[in-house]
Amino acid sequence: MMNDQNHIGSQCPNCALVPFCSKSELETIRVNQRQLKRHEVLHRPNNQFSHLYAIQEGALKTHVTESSGKEIIHGLYLKNEVYGCDAIYNGRHSYYVTALSDTVICEIFYPKFLKLLQSEPNLLVGMLELMSCQLAGGVYRQFGLAEQRLCAFLLDLSSRLRVEQQAFLLPMTYLDIGHYLGLTAETVSRLFSRLKQEGMIAIQNRQIRFLWLEKLKELAGD
Amino acid sequence: MMNDQNHIGSQCPNCALVPFCSKSELETIRVNQRQLKRHEVLHRPNNQFSHLYAIQEGALKTHVTESSGKEIIHGLYLKNEVYGCDAIYNGRHSYYVTALSDTVICEIFYPKFLKLLQSEPNLLVGMLELMSCQLAGGVYRQFGLAEQRLCAFLLDLSSRLRVEQQAFLLPMTYLDIGHYLGLTAETVSRLFSRLKQEGMIAIQNRQIRFLWLEKLKELAGD
DNA sequence: CGGCGGCTTGAAAGGCATCAACATAAGTGG
């Protein structure tokens, strides 16, 4: 339900859509703000697509489950990012969409958003850039050794979360990290232990800090 | 250079953009048709982004080279698909873009295309769907055993190439397939041998035929 | 306090990479 006090730009100053929100009619179509609890499912495969979701707080994953029962995470959407673009093309969600932690999302009704795209060139450019960015990213996920993938993932995370002081809270469990990188939770744990032991990071209860950024980048393959 | 005889819709009837080409001004901004030889490089990292490319014939890959010297293929763009969307967001290409075989592309000057998007709602919808589709695909690439990834890749290929008679020509070498799936060429070769031996496919000189589609889908994990 | 999800660490097995040698196909220049 609409919350009059929640003016866009004040609550979510870093949202990918905020440059357009405050200067356009986008604000008028933002009908709903929703809370999701950790592990709450926002969509299931074949659910009808109707909204884009700007993530104000928390994070979402898109995932499926293999026949073997193993979960595969296809996409990861962090605070200030927008989820939903992958469901535009066929009007349905292809994946489960689940909150990784307690999450606040801003629902954008797509049909109205699409109309707005046609009348606001700046918003259109922003939308295309947003999708383009999602297309371009994530090379690191499938290649190289496990350590390389994990280091690249950490650097990607810190960049996307606009981390300061080289420290931040991991937004997901080791199991989820594993499912995102194609590893097991055990391997992720072992890798973190190694990185810690070699003095490259400090980590405790998902609170992580980079101690040796150069080496980290080197391991990630630049 | 412009070829007057080459009316869109006659030469490339299945192009993702053809529904808009013939019915819009898109045709007017299609300034150039280009031939690329196998292995020819269309773009390098940091090249300025200026055009989208509709692939009329052949295929493109986007790739980078790790510090170890190993190539990583990030994207694969087949006949009738459109490459370039991943470079919109920062005005630069992030990857090498290379022709996998002799390729014919249709250059679309992006600034003009963007203007057209604003005036033609149908084209806009098409463009968003096109990018959405690219975002949603490719889950199979990073997970499961090598055999599973390869089977899923073959099914994806046959679907995207609109294959008939369950037979088609592989548009790339085993090495490229490996780089796309995170495997070595040797492993790809061994897997093909196994699939052949088990009567699931026939393959010779990259000419491939599905002999047991159900089993193939089963191995791919549905 | 107890229970459960998440993390840690060890031992063993297995899948894929690596290295090597060779076979076949494709491309080049005479």
Place this chain on the structure above:
DNA sequence: CCACTTATGTTGATGCCTTTCAAGCCGCCG
């Protein structure tokens, strides 16, 4: 058109990395 060269594909032996299975610990929350 053939001889040569290079690129691509095949197959085997070995080793390493990651998975799997197992057991235990920790921290959070009811």
